[in-house]
Amino acid sequence: MLTKDQAGDIFDRIKKLSTADEVEVLFSGGRFALTRFANNAIHQNVAEENYAVSVRTVFGACTARASTNKFDDESLRHVVRASESLAKVQHPDPDLLPMPDSREAGGRAHIAYPEPVEGSVRSTQALSRHFEQTAAITPEARAEGVKTIVGVAEKYALTTAGVYSSAESIDGLFNSRGLSRWHTQTSAEVSITMLAADSSGWQKANSPDVANLDPLALAEIAARKARDSARPREIPAGKYTVILEPAAVLDIVGFMFWDYSGMAILDQRSFLTGRIGTKLFGDNITISDDVAHPLHSGSPFDGEGVQRQTVDLVENGVVKRVVYARATAARMKRSEHRDKVGPVEATGHGFALPNEMGEMPLNIVFAAPRDPQTVEQMIASTERGILVTRLWYIREVEPYEKILTGMTRDGTFYVENGRVQGGVRNFRFNESLIHMLSNVEAMSAPVRGCGEESFDMVVPAMKVREFNFTEVTKF
Amino acid sequence: MKHIANWALDTAALRGASYADARIVGQRSRALTTKNGKVGSASDAESVGMSVRVIADGAWGFAASAELGRAAVEATSARAVEIARASARVKRENVRLAPEKAVVAEWSTPYKIDPFSVSVEQNIGLLLKIDAELRSVAGITLAETNLNFNREEQWFVSSEGADIHQTKVSTGAGYAAYAFAGNEIQKRSYPNSYGGQWQNKGYELIDELKLVENARRIAEEAVALHQADQCPEGQFDIILDSSQLGLQIHESVGHPIELDRVLGMEANFAGTSFLTLDKLRHLLYGSELVNVVADARQEHGPGLGTFGFDDEGVPAQCTPIITKGLFTGYLSSRETAHTIGENRSGGTLRAEGWNRLPMIRMTNISLLPGETPLRLEQLIAATDRGVLMQTNRSWSIDDKRYNFQFGCEMGWEIKGGKRVRMVKNPSYSGITTEFWNSLDAICSREEWTLWGTPNCGKGQPQQVMGTGHGAAPSRFRGIKVGSAYKSS
Numbered sequence: 001m002l003t004k005d006q007a008g009d010i011f012d013r014i015k016k017l018s019t020a021d022e023v024e025v026l027f028s029g030g031r032f033a034l035t036r037f038a039n040n041a042i043h044q045n046v047a048e049e050n051y052a053v054s055v056r057t058v059f060g061a062c063t064a065r066a067s068t069n070k071f072d073d074e075s076l077r078h079v080v081r082a083s084e085s086l087a088k089v090q091h092p093d094p095d096l097l098p099m100p101d102s103r104e105a106g107g108r109a110h111i112a113y114p115e116p117v118e119g120s121v122r123s124t125q126a127l128s129r130h131f132e133q134t135a136a137i138t139p140e141a142r143a144e145g146v147k148t149i150v151g152v153a154e155k156y157a158l159t160t161a162g163v164y165s166s167a168e169s170i171d172g173l174f175n176s177r178g179l180s181r182w183h184t185q186t187s188a189e190v191s192i193t194m195l196a197a198d199s200s201g202w203q204k205a206n207s208p209d210v211a212n213l214d215p216l217a218l219a220e221i222a223a224r225k226a227r228d229s230a231r232p233r234e235i236p237a238g239k240y241t242v243i244l245e246p247a248a249v250l251d252i253v254g255f256m257f258w259d260y261s262g263m264a265i266l267d268q269r270s271f272l273t274g275r276i277g278t279k280l281f282g283d284n285i286t287i288s289d290d291v292a293h294p295l296h297s298g299s300p301f302d303g304e305g306v307q308r309q310t311v312d313l314v315e316n317g318v319v320k321r322v323v324y325a326r327a328t329a330a331r332m333k334r335s336e337h338r339d340k341v342g343p344v345e346a347t348g349h350g351f352a353l354p355n356e357m358g359e360m361p362l363n364i365v366f367a368a369p370r371d372p373q374t375v376e377q378m379i380a381s382t383e384r385g386i387l388v389t390r391l392w393y394i395r396e397v398e399p400y401e402k403i404l405t406g407m408t409r410d411g412t413f414y415v416e417n418g419r420v421q422g423g424v425r426n427f428r429f430n431e432s433l434i435h436m437l438s439n440v441e442a443m444s445a446p447v448r449g450c451g452e453e454s455f456d457m458v459v460p461a462m463k464v465r466e467f468n469f470t471e472v473t474k475f
Numbered sequence: 476m477k478h479i480a481n482w483a484l485d486t487a488a489l490r491g492a493s494y495a496d497a498r499i500v501g502q503r504s505r506a507l508t509t510k511n512g513k514v515g516s517a518s519d520a521e522s523v524g525m526s527v528r529v530i531a532d533g534a535w536g537f538a539a540s541a542e543l544g545r546a547a548v549e550a551t552s553a554r555a556v557e558i559a560r561a562s563a564r565v566k567r568e569n570v571r572l573a574p575e576k577a578v579v580a581e582w583s584t585p586y587k588i589d590p591f592s593v594s595v596e597q598n599i600g601l602l603l604k605i606d607a608e609l610r611s612v613a614g615i616t617l618a619e620t621n622l623n624f625n626r627e628e629q630w631f632v633s634s635e636g637a638d639i640h641q642t643k644v645s646t647g648a649g650y651a652a653y654a655f656a657g658n659e660i661q662k663r664s665y666p667n668s669y670g671g672q673w674q675n676k677g678y679e680l681i682d683e684l685k686l687v688e689n690a691r692r693i694a695e696e697a698v699a700l701h702q703a704d705q706c707p708e709g710q711f712d713i714i715l716d717s718s719q720l721g722l723q724i725h726e727s728v729g730h731p732i733e734l735d736r737v738l739g740m741e742a743n744f745a746g747t748s749f750l751t752l753d754k755l756r757h758l759l760y761g762s763e764l765v766n767v768v769a770d771a772r773q774e775h776g777p778g779l780g781t782f783g784f785d786d787e788g789v790p791a792q793c794t795p796i797i798t799k800g801l802f803t804g805y806l807s808s809r810e811t812a813h814t815i816g817e818n819r820s821g822g823t824l825r826a827e828g829w830n831r832l833p834m835i836r837m838t839n840i841s842l843l844p845g846e847t848p849l850r851l852e853q854l855i856a857a858t859d860r861g862v863l864m865q866t867n868r869s870w871s872i873d874d875k876r877y878n879f880q881f882g883c884e885m886g887w888e889i890k891g892g893k894r895v896r897m898v899k900n901p902s903y904s905g906i907t908t909e910f911w912n913s914l915d916a917i918c919s920r921e922e923w924t925l926w927g928t929p930n931c932g933k934g935q936p937q938q939v940m941g942t943g944h945g946a947a948p949s950r951f952r953g954i955k956v957g958s959a960y961k962s963s
């Protein structure tokens with residue numbers, strides 16, 4: 001693995017090569033391995049190691065970026081020249097700020113966890129997101145994990161497909177004002193699909209600590225879903241009470257967080273334009289962004305090296321504020337919107353500069369409800385509804401009412417009189433997120449959720465009334 | 476570079492691999508964007524590295540590294556063999572590859588102007604000129620433009636003797652104008668949404684696109700959509716413009732014909748396919764007018780799916796996918812060809828870069844134009860009641876590729892052969908084979924465009940790939956319109 005000291009040496013070499021007023025260097029990369037299985041056998045199995053250095057130079061109010069994955073003198077000279085050549089021909093950007101020093105960027109260079117919280121995976125109390133046990137996973141160990149999963153599939157005469165991956169990665173930032181940031185972490189992930197003749201089931205989990213993953217338990221749940229949803233019935237599309245498991249919740253709600261951005265408000269492309277301070281969702285919806293949450297992963301600094309702050313985005317259904325990169329906050333303070341958007345300050349959520357998107361919250365935490373219910377309790381209290389394991393191919397249909405379309409997938413069940421009554425054919429939905437989050441009847445305790453349509457977050461399962469299914473597919 | 480790749484092959488052979496190939500790839504990209512009169516991003520990126528793919532103990536292994544020194548290359552190759560042996564712990568049968576003649580060849584994308592030779596100042600000047608045109612229209616609240624250039628040079632060698640040096644160049648450009656007013660955001664894009672038009676060409680593409688010339692019209696349309704009526708809901712004949720039809724082909728033909736999906740290899744992420752093996756040469760996929768090919772050859776055009784050889788050394792080919800409505804072919808690889816009774820790969824295995832495993836990807840999946848001369852305006856004139864839909868805004872399809880829903884940026888209601896009014900928020904939905912069987916008219920070659928889709932995602936870890944889709948405006952009968960907005 002590239003170390004902080006090695007990166008610091010590379011930065012020093014780049015600094016000497018640069019003629020720019022300011023220079024910033026981002027480091028990213030690591031070791032990644034993934035074992036992929038289908039039809040009860042490993043069919044793809046890959047590993048890579050790669051590191052990239054990305055150089056941003058500034059001349060006056062002009063900036064640009066160039067990157068390479070080669071660290072020899074000639075490559076570094078070339079990447080510095082490329083960055084400077086691009087920067088020199090830019091038009092001056094009046095919003096460009098000097099790079100932050102360590103005082104402005106904030107003091108916390110590492111994650112300091114609060115007290116552990118309860119969740120579906122074991123809370124981690126260590127002050128690191130790097131676990132030797134995860135970094136040391138071998139191809140043989142992943143194969144053994146896959147063998148366990150295939151064993152479950154064969155026990156139930158099912159076919160399985162999925163992945164078992166592991167990674168060790170670095171993120172680093174150095175700038176010519178003396179700021180240096182470094183973050184290392186590990187991650188492991190297991191995702192399992194179980195296929196029967198006319199049904200399927202799915203489960204997925206990931207964690208910086210492989211000890212939190214239990215391939216056998218995940219395989220058993222996926223297998224149960226496949227078996228229980230066999231011979232799916234077709235029931236008509238319409239408005240149903242739905243019980244969305246955590247993966248389904250994060251798949252769909254993830255589509256709104258691009259809009260919790262000062263830049264999105266300035267661009268008038270956010271569904272929150274003109275709505276900050278208003279009650280948009282139900283009383284039971286409270287959302288924050290918190291990189292230090294013990295169930296989250298990721299680095300504690302943003303694309304300029306600024307410490308990520310905990311930000312309360314929604315409180316009891318009222319949208320309180322959005323996140324800001326440094327330059328966006330400065331622009332917002334000068335804009336006509338400044339009095340209508342809540343607190344305006346750099347929050348440490350900016351993307352690497354230069355970029356056109358500004359910033360985004362990436363460590364979403366839904367607050368625990370006052371009266372958490374398990375999925376089983378939600379089912380028991382449902383007269384007629386649909387239980388959804390996972391959503392798929394979600395896209396935005398209408399940006400201001402935040403209407404999204406997508407499909408259910410891999411375990412969709414009919415619930416009647418408080419019991420699961422078997423599988424149903426998958427639905428297409430067209431649903432407004434504003435409407436959905438105004439109709440949440442019950443929530444579970446939040447867990448670390450992961451899906452395929454959005455980024456990992458800490459989310460509950462939700463029971464939602466009048467969810468809008470518009471079509472039924474053929475399976 | 477060949478000697479470096481050979482170090483990998485030698486090590487793999489020494490470690491007992493029965494097959495090995497190595498790819499050394501150098502990629503260069505430039506991305507320039509503007510937003511509301513300012514440069515949004517300006518970046519250059521280069522990445523160089525090597526990967527080794529091996530079969531050992533009858534199973535696959537793959538390893539990649541950016542280090543090209545001899546010790547690192549040999550270690551990467553040894554790692555690939557070690558991984559293959561781990562794969563063999565959970566296998567059902569040995570991997571077998573369809574035979575392929577080992578080729579020694581050079582190939583490169585034909586282009587007139589190297590896009591990297593054009594100065595950044597000129598490019599930014601062009602983007603800011605477009606931006607100014609867009610924002611000169613009252614009501615435009617956000618204007619975004621982009622230019623993208625890519626160059627990929629690859630050396631491929633295999634233990635069977637293949638030795639291929641291939642260079643691909645692609646260019647992309649586009650822009651979008653947004654108008655926010657009241658409780659509504661409307662948008663128009665040119666020449667296509669989500670990045671514009673992309674082709675395997677040089678800078679000459681930029682001139683061909685007439686970007687500046689169309690900017691004002693696009694901005695005016697975005698603003699005008701606010702005054703337009705909502706697209707009516709119900710059963711309508713619809714005419715899709717060629718860019719929207721290109722995406723329709725991508726989603727409802729291109730993905731279902733990927734043989735790895737059909738065989739369950741993508742079941743955990745991208746999904747499977749309704750096109751089970753029993754349907755080959757039996758399923759009536761579409762009406763008699765529907766002829767679709769998967770054509771990676773240069774003679775098909777400069778699509779993002781055009782190349783000389785795929786990433787396991789198989790020459791570019793043309794495979795008939797739908798012939799007069801009948802389903803006739805899949806996208807295959809050396810590993811999968813035997814499952815459909817073929818003794819040769821269709822040549823569709825491609826990787827995103829040096830550090831990714833090649834997998835079955837769409838090449839240029841194109842609907843051939845109608846043979847009878849037919850322009851778009853003639854097709855409209857021949858339509859009694861319908862909706863013309865232009866430029867994609869949203870797209871979604873289930874994981875077996877049956878049920879789809881698309882939204883478009885702009886529509887025109889057609890009555891009695893005339894466009895009678897602009898309509899906003901048009902959308903349509905359906906079931907794949909029912910939809911293609913409802914096609915009753917395709918415009919002819921003059922209206923045909925080979926569109927580039929630069930952002931097709933597939934695989935774990937996910938790989939983004941460029942694909943091509945030729946299409947001419949076409950008419951579909953009795954399609955469900957508007958259920959996307961029949962809302963919550």
